[in-house]
Amino acid sequence: xxxxxxxxxxxSQASIAYTLRSRSLRARQRxxxxxxxxxxxxxxxxxxxxxxxxxxxxxxxxxxxxxxFGSLAAAPxxxxxxxxxxxxxxxxxxxxxxxxxxxxxxGNIPINASANxxxxxxxxxxxxxxxxxxxFANSFLGGQAALSxxxxxxxxxxSLAGTLSxxxxxPFGAVSFLRSPTISxxxxxxxxxxxxxxxxxxxxxxxxxxxxxxxxPVGTSDPARLSNIGIGHGAVDGGVGYTYFDPKxxxxxxxxLGFTYNTVNPDTQYQNGVDMHFDWGxxxxxxxxxxxxxxxxxxxxxxxxxxxxxxxxxxxxxxxxVGPQIxxxxxxxxxxxxxNVKGYGEFDAQNRAHGWNAWLTVQLAPAAPSSEPPxxxxxxxxxx
Numbered sequence: 001x002x003x004x005x006x007x008x009x010x011x012s013q014a015s016i017a018y019t020l021r022s023r024s025l026r027a028r029q030r031x032x033x034x035x036x037x038x039x040x041x042x043x044x045x046x047x048x049x050x051x052x053x054x055x056x057x058x059x060x061x062x063x064x065x066x067x068x069f070g071s072l073a074a075a076p077x078x079x080x081x082x083x084x085x086x087x088x089x090x091x092x093x094x095x096x097x098x099x100x101x102x103x104x105x106x107g108n109i110p111i112n113a114s115a116n117x118x119x120x121x122x123x124x125x126x127x128x129x130x131x132x133x134x135x136f137a138n139s140f141l142g143g144q145a146a147l148s149x150x151x152x153x154x155x156x157x158x159s160l161a162g163t164l165s166x167x168x169x170x171p172f173g174a175v176s177f178l179r180s181p182t183i184s185x186x187x188x189x190x191x192x193x194x195x196x197x198x199x200x201x202x203x204x205x206x207x208x209x210x211x212x213x214x215x216x217p218v219g220t221s222d223p224a225r226l227s228n229i230g231i232g233h234g235a236v237d238g239g240v241g242y243t244y245f246d247p248k249x250x251x252x253x254x255x256x257l258g259f260t261y262n263t264v265n266p267d268t269q270y271q272n273g274v275d276m277h278f279d280w281g282x283x284x285x286x287x288x289x290x291x292x293x294x295x296x297x298x299x300x301x302x303x304x305x306x307x308x309x310x311x312x313x314x315x316x317x318x319x320x321x322v323g324p325q326i327x328x329x330x331x332x333x334x335x336x337x338x339x340n341v342k343g344y345g346e347f348d349a350q351n352r353a354h355g356w357n358a359w360l361t362v363q364l365a366p367a368a369p370s371s372e373p374p375x376x377x378x379x380x381x382x383x384x
Contacts, residue, residue, distance in 0.1 A: 061231060061353075063235035063237065063262060063275070064237060064277045066279065067342070069256040070280075071340075072243055072245065073243055073254045073279070074207040079136065079144075082134075083363070084362070085130055085361070085362050086129035087128060089357060089358045090124070091355045092123050092353035092355035121158065121226075122159050129151070129152055130152075131148055133148035144199065144200045151190070152192065152229065153191065155188040156187055157185075161182045161183075184226070185226050187222075191220070198212075205246045208241070209242075211241070211256075211258075214234065217230055217233055223265075237258055237260040237261070240258075241254065252284070254282075257278050272301070275299065281293060281295040283327070294322065295322070295342050296323070298320050301316040301317045302316070318350040319348065320349075321345065321346045322345065323345055325343075328340075335365065340361040342358070342359050342361075343356065
C-alpha cells in the first residue's frame, strides 16, 4: 500500500474530517493512509498495555517437570527425615507454534488481530530444588507412607525473535500489518510449592507405589513476561509406579505413570488440558555403591486446552526425552549420601519448547540397617 510510506506522518482530526469529505482520488488515498496509521497505533498501544491473553498449555509449559521420577522410584525408604537437593539446568528452543502462543500470552498480539508468526524462542533455566521428606515408621494400608514438600529457587532467561504479520480489525475495516519483534527478559525468584504424599509397598524384588501431588501457585509469575518460574495456576497430579530391584544381581528398572488436572489461570482465564506423563529408569549396580544406567520420559497432553483466554485452540503439547545416568552411594555412619547425575536429550516435540536438560541430585537419608553379623567380641558378650 502506498500509504505505508507515510505511517510516520501525524494525522490530525481536521485532516481526517477533510479526507472523509473529499471525493478526489488523492483524498481517498489519504483516507486509507489514516486508517493504516490508526490501525498501527492500535497495534502498538495494545501491545504495550493490553491485558494478557493466555497461551495453550501456558505457552507449552506444564505443571509436571518430566524426569522428576527415575530409578528406584518405588523402592522402600528408611523411616525418618531425608533431604534431597537438586540442581536442574534446561536449555530449550521452539519454533513459530510456541512463539505465537507466547506472543498471545504477553499481549503482543491484540485480541482483534489475526496473526502469523515466523519466530524462534530460546530459553535457559537454572533452578535449585529442595525436597525435605519424612517417611513414617508405622505401616499405612500395609505399606510405607512418606510426606514431602518441594521448593524452588532459580533464574530463567528467555528471548523471542521473528516476524509478525496479519490483519487488524478496525472501525474502518481490516488493515494489514507487519513487524519484526525482538523480545527478551529474565527473572530470578522463587517457584511454586509442590507437596506430595506417597505410599510404597515391598514384595521381595517387586516394589509398588502410588502418589498424589499438586501445585500451590505462590511462585514468581507475570503473564506479561516471557520468563517465569511459577506457572500461575493450581494443579492436582496423581499416579502409580513400579520398581524391580534384585540386590543379588544388581538389576533395576522403574516406571511411574501420572496424570495432571490443571485449574484455570485466574490472570489469563486459560485452562490447560489433562496431561499424561511417564518417567522411567533402568540401571545396573556394578557394586553395592556404584550404579549406571539410562533414564527417559514421555510427556503428552491428552486433553484440549480451554477457557475464555484460549486463542490457539486445542494446542496439545508432547515431548520425549532419554539419556544416561550414574549414581553413587556414600556411607556416613547411620546416614548415607546418594549422588546421581542424569541428562536428557529431547525429541518428537509438539507445541512445546525442547532441547536438553541435566540434573545433579544429592540426597542425605538414614542408612539401611546393616545385615552383617556383629563383630566377634560383641557376639561373645551376648553368648555368655
